[in-house]
Amino acid sequence: MGNSNTMWNPALETMSREYFREYQLNRLQAQIRHAKDNTAFYKEKLSDIQPDKITTMEMVTTIPTTTKSELREAQHMGDGLYGNLLADDTESIISYHQTSGTTGPPIRQSDSLRDWEWWTDCWATVLWAHGVRPDDRVFFPFSYGVFVAFWAAHSAAKRIGAQVIPGGGMSSVQRVEKIADLDPTVVAMTPTYAFRLAEVAEQEGIDLRGSEVAIIICAGEPGASVASTKAALEDLWGAEVYDHAGATEAGAWGFSCSSDDLGLHVNEARFLVEVLGPDDEPVSPGDVGRLVVTPLNRYAQPYVRFELNDRVRLSEKNGCDCGRAYRFVDGGVLGRRDEFKTVNGTLLSPRTVEDIVHGFDTVLNEFHVRIEDHPKKDLDTVSVDVEADQNHDYNNQRIRKQLRKELRRHTHLNFTVNVLQSGTLDRNTLKSNRFSDLRQRRAQYRQ
Amino acid sequence: MIEEENIPKIPEETFEEVRDHTETIREELAHIERLSESCQIPALERNTTQLRSVLRTMELHLPPRLEDSEE
Structure with missing residues (x-):
């Protein structure tokens, strides 16, 4: 069972469900009040909502959700970089980031000092749960650009007291050389890049399995909660692989723990997380739904019931071997809603294909x-x-x-399998785009 | 060059008051450090370390006491 040394804040992480509900409702009311009082966007959007009257969790569904397209529109209305989304004076803003823009123009994200403290704390919860301690040396091989990516993780590792090695401005070869040279004990990156670095290390004759790296923290993609992907990465690196989920707008909301179950805990002290069905009502534990997240401590650019579009399944289990009371989503993020494709009447998820391909050691x-x-x-x-x-x-x-047979067994679809020479496919340094839907005739089935 | 009249004239009493409050925070921090150690909550311990670090930086921005500089 868990003890104080395995949790960043055992007092919060083991809080009773009843206390959580009260705590979250109080924070939600405060966030709605703050957003309404300080942003032109929410002043209009939530004009009919009186926060003091949201007194039960059941009433939360009466508050309208916020979509990405609304945010895109609102940031171009009003003054300044952030338009009608900004809830603070511009002097208090200390950082600019933006979303990757995979589904449209990027959303600009402002953070004040206290927002950055919140980001840091959320990530410290993640890193601590994954075993990062003050005597660790943490390597962040990412570009340190405008995407929030691992910026807050960098701050959190320092807050924990660990030594941070920034890995920006380097080629993949230089990064694996740094790993061999500086002996980091923890590396944080996307699963796609973890595979890429392992490949480069092999080409360069660097033995990652024999390195000091003991912990791999994956984020940005759901791979570390996919059984075969996690197993393949653990084998390549000779390290424990952990998963984390977050988003620029929502924050760092989920993290895996030391239990054997694959999936993510929801940081319920910092986020109100809802899993909704097509009727916009909460689905029962065990059923798949879409994720709606309210960050409970975000100030400069607050969000209320943000539609994250990720699909998750809340666990039916009560409690976790790690000792946390935070709810758990089985298997982590199952995919983005727009990634699921209907192919000949059958729903196909990229993750299913990933799980099968990564389970084959001949490819x-x-x-x-x-x-x-x-x-x-x-x-x-x-x-x-x-x-x-x-x-x-x-x-x-x-x-x-063999691959065709496995794919048919799990997806009920007949795949054409093309076996290429190694190195033929494009490699990515951040996230992979492994699906192309090129249909013209049946475009209506794409989502 | 900055004109001398543009340099703010801060009375020594104001600095002395800031020093007093800073000293109070330092004493309070020592209490918090002892308590958070007994709680074994890493988040409290590490953030207390952060507070102490910020406090040290703040102290660096206070001019030395007149009697200190005379010593």
Whole structure:
């Protein structure tokens, strides 16, 4: 069972459900009040909402949710960089970040000093749960650009008292050389980049398994909660792999723990997290729904019931082996709502394909799925490109046959499997885009 | 060059008052440090360390006491 040494704040992380509800409702009321009083956007949007009257969790669903497209529009109304979203004077803003813009123009994110304290604290909760301690040396191999990425994790590692090695402005080769040279004990990156660095290390003759790295913290993609991906990364690095989920607007809301169950705890001291069904009502534990998040301590640019579009499944289990009372989402983020594709009437999730491909040790970890119109029939075709692992005694025909069989068993779809030479597919340094939906005829089924 | 008349004239009593309050915070911090150590809550311990560090920086911005500079 958990004890004080495994939690950043055991007093909060083991709080009773009843206390959480009261605490969250109080914070939610305060956030609504703050957002309404200080932003033009929420003043109008929540004009009918009286925060003092939201006295039960059931009443939370009467508050309208906030979408990304509303934020895009609001930031271009009013004055300044942040338009109608800003709740503070510009002098109090200490940092600028923006979303990656994968689904449209980026959203600008302002943070004041106290917001940055909140970011730091949320990430410290994550890092501490993953075993980062003051005697660790933490390497962050990312670009240190406008995306929030691991900026707050960097601050949090310092807050914990660990030694931080910034890995910006380096090539992948230089980064693996730094790992060999400086002996970090923790590395934080996306799962895609963890695979990439492992590949580069092998090319450079650097033995990651023999390095001091004991902890890999993954974020930005759900891979570390995918069983086969996690196992493959742990094997390549010889380290424990942990998962974290967050977003620029929502903050660092989820983290895996030391229990054997794959998935994420929700940091309920800092976030009100709802999992909603198509009717906008909370789904029962065990059912998949979409994530709606309210950061409970965000000030310069507050959000109320932000539609994150991630799909998750709240666990049915009561309590966790790690001792935390925070609720758990089984398997972490199951995918973005817009990543799920309907192919010939069957729902296909990128994650299912990832789980299968990463479970095959005769192929490398990069892959790419294409969904296209059938050239003659009113049907879709789906194919996957994989790369053969030349370290194995392989046979392309056998890989093709076995992979096709596994994919059909799990997805009920007939894939065309193309086995390519290693190094053929593009490598990414942040997140992977492994799905291309090229259909023209059946565009209505894309989502 | 900054004109001498543009340099703010801060009475020594004001600095002395800030020093007194800073000393109070330092004493309070020592209490918090002892308490948070007994609570074994890493978040409290590490943030207390952060507070102490900020306090040290603040102290660096206070001019030395007149009697100190005379010594």
